[in-house]
Amino acid sequence: MVSSLRQRNYRLYFFGQLVSVMGTWMQTVAQSFLVLDLSHSGTVLGLSTAARFVPILLFGPAGGLYADRHDKRRILYATQTLSGLLAAAFAILTATGVIRIWSVVMLALALGFVNVFDNPARQSFITEMVPPEDLANAVTLNSVAMNLARVFGAALGGILVAALGLATCFAFNAVSFVAVLASLAAMNAAMLYPSRRVKQRKGQIRAGLAYVRETPGLLIPLLMIALVGMLAWEFPVTLPLMASRVFGGGAGTYGLMTSVMGAGAVVGGLVSAARAKLRARSLCLAAIGWGVAITVAALAPSLWTELVVLLFVGYGSITFNSYAKTTLQLTARPEMRGRVMALWGLAWQGSTPIGGPLVGWIAQATDPRWSLIVGGVPTLLCGLLALPALARVDRRALAAASETSATPGAERAAVSGSA
Template sequence: MRRWAGGTFAALAAPNYRRYFAGQAVSLVGTWMQTVAQGWLVLELTGSGTALGAVAAAQFLPILLLGPYGGLLADRLDKRRLLIATQAAFAAIALSLGLLTVTGVVQVWMVGALALALGMVTAVDNPARQSFVNEMVGPERLRNAVSLNSVLVNSARAVGPAVAGVLIAVLGTGIPFLINAASYAAVIAALAGMDVAALQRGPRAAREPGQVRQGLAYVARTPQLLVPLLMLAVVGTLAYEFSVVLPLLAAGPFGGGAGTYGLLTSAMGAGAIVGGLVVAGHGRTGLHALTVAAAAFGGAILLTAMAPSLGVALLALTVVGGTSVAFLAVGNTTLQLAAAPAFRGRVMALWTVAFLGSTPLGAPLIGAISEHVSPRGGLVVGGLACLVAAALGALALGRERAGAGDPAPRPA
């Protein structure tokens, strides 16, 4: 049991990571509360799946357009200070949305505008946060730390949406936004209180022209980075649109409200906790592991699409949660370990673009399919996208093996 605990929670031996982990444990619950509240607010204001997709697209469009520049900032600047600034900006956005909602003046265009601002901050925050993990724990504990981050995110997913559903039903949609604004104080305090001397900082990128293009060229000539990023792009575009599909699934086929939506999201979070712990203690990295995870994720989504009742859907979504966190943790760690330190921020920015920045393309499409065909149809498209990504990985693995088996050329 001691060996299992030491392997599964090894990254928590680093004091800076413990502080960060504790701060995130508070903040992420608020983040998931806001995610549920924002989707439900748009549904209350419009009743439209297309509007849900449009707001999601507004939130993630800046990541698609500005993500590589956010990665360059992460490579150039002090990541800890940069993260303190982004957390403060997130808090201001959540506070604004909460005040607009509780005062009853909120309109859907305001939600879209604040979602756009949220995306602009995320374009800077995400690559800095992803690459900062390596500074806190070092490469030997990176996979473990990434997996524990996934466990934390999905533990919050299990708690935050359920709490948000109750708060929305009892106190109104604006309260989760206000609670989320306050929750950022925990992670800001954790970042401010770190032992800076213990951080394992890599070299910063010097200021020179063409650095974004340098990062793109580096990825393009490195198959160990390019293939996982392509897989993440396919899955991120069409499969990770749960904020669009699940509200419609709750209100449509299962005839529920905000509480049902919270249950569906919490079921995914509960499954992801188990999946994340398994990956933290026993997970592997590399293209083969990523391919297996993509295939399992796609199969789980298709099972959810066929669920005949709410109870079966909740069970299927726990499997979706477990396979989803495995796919993300393996992809994240594979990229960070394969990337040169000087390019890590820009590589993780492309991870953010592939995973989140693709939402402006996928969210309106999945929203329209879910509204005009059925939410189950939106899930089917996502499940098939995962299987396509798995096929891309299998094809690349086959080429690697064929190349490894080629005979050496004979000397002339």
């Protein structure tokens, strides 16, 4: 379940990320309620959330190519430092009372440009800290760290917003990036498993896109991720509106809902990490279960019922997400991994500029419950529709593995006969 933590470099990275992402979730809670305080609009909340992901939508593949060409650890030094500075800017503007919607959007856009380079480098760097046999476990445990951070970060964020104000959450996030920078500095470079860097040539982004288009084991999961990321993974928009308009709560209620969902995700992550083998069709089964859970969460009659269901929503979210990332990491060729993971970021987060405002508008125009339904039902349907295709991918992979394992035996037999 935790085999990848035996690797010292990955262990440092894991705990550094845990601290940093706690700060990020504290900022997420604070930013959502900052926007609602300034605008009183679900649509504006969706637009401000989407602004962070517009650069990924426009430039995500270029960031992936940059990661394939350069030292990923050095990229992370730069991107994590810039992220900390932007969080500090949020804190100062909020504390001084000069923050406005336009400045929230501009800071979110700036963070999005940082994430264009940070996301593919951070995701593909995992493969350089562990041997191949620990990769699936490392990817899943990384998702566990994200959700452990969500549990504690969102809960602390809700408490700090109520007790000390919004600016405190932004300040804590700024300081939390020190943990990541310290973990990178403490790594032993000799214990890394660096991938071969891609030499600069023309048409490499197009080559990455063509590679994905011709590889069903990559294309189908990425299409699923794009749909689910656009409609279902909009919880920074849907949960604040559910907390305030359906259940009559505030930042504390939102923090509690996010923490409960994160707790379910931690359990799901540990179960996923313990799996010895992962098949492509497992992603479809995860999508089906997650879609059902999101739809049931939309119909919950009370806050306590909602909290129980959100445990299963969290379980489904990390199962789907970790299966998706693991499938892509294991299927992609090493020299294409940065570009493939950039497309994961484009599909998962770059779809938010479309989905965030759409989901926010649906919640504003109708009822926040519908903002969950339009995520849950399509997630369920895409799992059902993709299941036959990914089952074929599994059968081809099994046949190829059988041929590979049979060949050495045949060669040994031939050698024995000739002797």
